[in-house]
Amino acid sequence: MSNAADRAGQRARRITIRRFASAADADREERVYWQQIPEAERALEAWRLSQEIWRLTGRPSHESGLCRSVARVRRR
Secondary structure: HHHHHHHHHHHHHHHOOOOOHHHHHHHHHHHHHOOOHHHHHHHHHHHHHHHHHHHOOOOOOOOOOOOOOOOOOOOO
Protein backbone atom coordinates (compact mmCIF):
# COMPACT_ATOMS: atom_id res chain seq x y z
CA MET A 1 0.00 0.00 0.00
CA SER A 2 1.31 3.49 -0.81
CA ASN A 3 2.15 6.17 1.75
CA ALA A 4 -0.85 8.26 0.68
CA ALA A 5 -3.19 5.29 1.12
CA ASP A 6 -1.65 4.52 4.54
CA ARG A 7 -2.18 8.09 5.71
CA ALA A 8 -5.75 8.10 4.36
CA GLY A 9 -6.44 4.85 6.25
CA GLN A 10 -5.01 6.26 9.47
CA ARG A 11 -7.10 9.41 9.08
CA ALA A 12 -10.24 7.32 8.51
CA ARG A 13 -9.69 5.53 11.84
CA ARG A 14 -9.84 8.79 13.78
CA ILE A 15 -13.30 10.15 14.46
CA THR A 16 -13.97 13.71 15.51
CA ILE A 17 -17.41 15.04 16.29
CA ARG A 18 -17.96 18.78 16.19
CA ARG A 19 -21.04 20.89 16.71
CA PHE A 20 -21.66 24.05 14.67
CA ALA A 21 -24.05 26.95 15.19
CA SER A 22 -25.08 26.99 11.54
CA ALA A 23 -24.81 24.99 8.33
CA ALA A 24 -22.63 27.77 6.87
CA ASP A 25 -20.13 27.32 9.71
CA ALA A 26 -20.10 23.57 9.13
CA ASP A 27 -19.57 24.04 5.38
CA ARG A 28 -16.70 26.45 6.00
CA GLU A 29 -15.01 24.03 8.39
CA GLU A 30 -15.45 21.13 5.97
CA ARG A 31 -13.86 23.14 3.16
CA VAL A 32 -10.84 23.90 5.39
CA TYR A 33 -10.58 20.21 6.34
CA TRP A 34 -10.47 19.02 2.72
CA GLN A 35 -8.03 21.75 1.67
CA GLN A 36 -5.48 20.66 4.29
CA ILE A 37 -5.35 17.15 2.82
CA PRO A 38 -2.77 16.67 0.03
CA GLU A 39 -4.22 16.39 -3.49
CA ALA A 40 -3.17 12.76 -3.94
CA GLU A 41 -5.03 11.73 -0.81
CA ARG A 42 -8.11 13.75 -1.80
CA ALA A 43 -8.12 11.97 -5.16
CA LEU A 44 -7.92 8.57 -3.45
CA GLU A 45 -10.79 9.51 -1.14
CA ALA A 46 -12.89 10.79 -4.04
CA TRP A 47 -12.33 7.47 -5.85
CA ARG A 48 -13.25 5.47 -2.74
CA LEU A 49 -16.43 7.50 -2.27
CA SER A 50 -17.34 7.07 -5.96
CA GLN A 51 -17.00 3.31 -5.67
CA GLU A 52 -19.11 3.29 -2.51
CA ILE A 53 -21.86 5.27 -4.22
CA TRP A 54 -21.85 2.80 -7.11
CA ARG A 55 -22.21 -0.11 -4.70
CA LEU A 56 -25.03 1.59 -2.79
CA THR A 57 -26.97 2.19 -6.01
CA GLY A 58 -26.59 -1.46 -7.00
CA ARG A 59 -24.48 -0.78 -10.09
CA PRO A 60 -21.18 -2.54 -10.71
CA SER A 61 -18.24 -0.38 -9.54
CA HIS A 62 -16.22 -1.13 -12.69
CA GLU A 63 -18.58 1.02 -14.80
CA SER A 64 -17.55 4.65 -15.05
CA GLY A 65 -21.09 5.97 -15.38
CA LEU A 66 -20.17 8.31 -18.20
CA CYS A 67 -22.66 8.42 -21.02
CA ARG A 68 -20.85 7.55 -24.23
CA SER A 69 -23.81 7.44 -26.56
CA VAL A 70 -24.89 10.36 -28.69
CA ALA A 71 -28.58 10.99 -29.17
CA ARG A 72 -28.26 13.23 -32.20
CA VAL A 73 -25.57 15.00 -34.18
CA ARG A 74 -26.49 18.06 -36.22
CA ARG A 75 -24.19 19.51 -38.83
CA ARG A 76 -24.29 23.23 -39.45
